[in-house]
Amino acid sequence: MTDELQPVPDALAFLAGSWQVERTVRDLAADVTGAFTGTTDFTADLTADLTTGVAAEAGTLLHVESGSFTWRGTARPAERTLLYVPGEEPGTAVVRFADGRFFHGLDLRTGHHVADHPCSADLYRGEFTVYDAGRWRTVWRVKGPAKDLVLTTDYRRRAADPSGPADR
Incomplete structure (x- = not known):
């Protein structure tokens, strides 16, 4: 992976679609590493308010991640839902939890x-890097009295299925 950055004029347009996800979760205090593999779909969903109880505004993307998380040798299904809404500045976004919280x-x-x-007394610091139209990464460093973690997630755009969208 190259260290060159790829500017993205519109975050929501860039994210829209389906992504293959690989994440490592390192618990630095316990010296344990886990892994998540799965998919993340960013879809324009005007029914987000039915799913989340939050009114969806124009341009909102529903972010649904699902896959398998392996921790200490045990694999379990894992999923999460977020909302990505247009930010105040053109091309930016605001990420909200499924219940609408910032x-x-x-x-x-x-x-x-x-x-x-900030999450209670812990601080999550996320670094987002775009490498090209089909690859980006997040690295979250979580530090505080309850957690000492590094979560590194690589996203690769999924190829479209010739018979339709790559929807899982």
């Missing part, structure tokens, strides 16, 4: 973004 802002116009999210 998670973080996202500005990929330079190809790189750092976001902070």
Whole structure:
């Protein structure tokens, strides 16, 4: 993977579609590493309010991640849902939890973004890097009294199925 950044003029347009996901989760305090593999789909979903209880505004993407998480030798199904809504600045986004609470802002116009999210006494610091139209990465460093983690996630755009969208 190259270290060159790929500027993204519109984060929501870039993210739309289906992505293959590989994540490592390192618990630095316990010296344990786990892994997630699966998919993330970013879809324009005007029914997001039915799913999340939050009214979907124009341009909102529903982010649905699903796959398998292996921790200490045990694999389990894992999933999460987020909302990506248009930000105040053109091309930016605001990421919200499924229940509508603010998670973080996202500005990929330079190809790189750092976001902070305080969670109780712990701080999540996310670094987002876009390498090209089909590859990007997030690295979340979680530090505080309850956690000492590094979560590294690589996203690769899934190829379209000739018989239809790559929807799983």
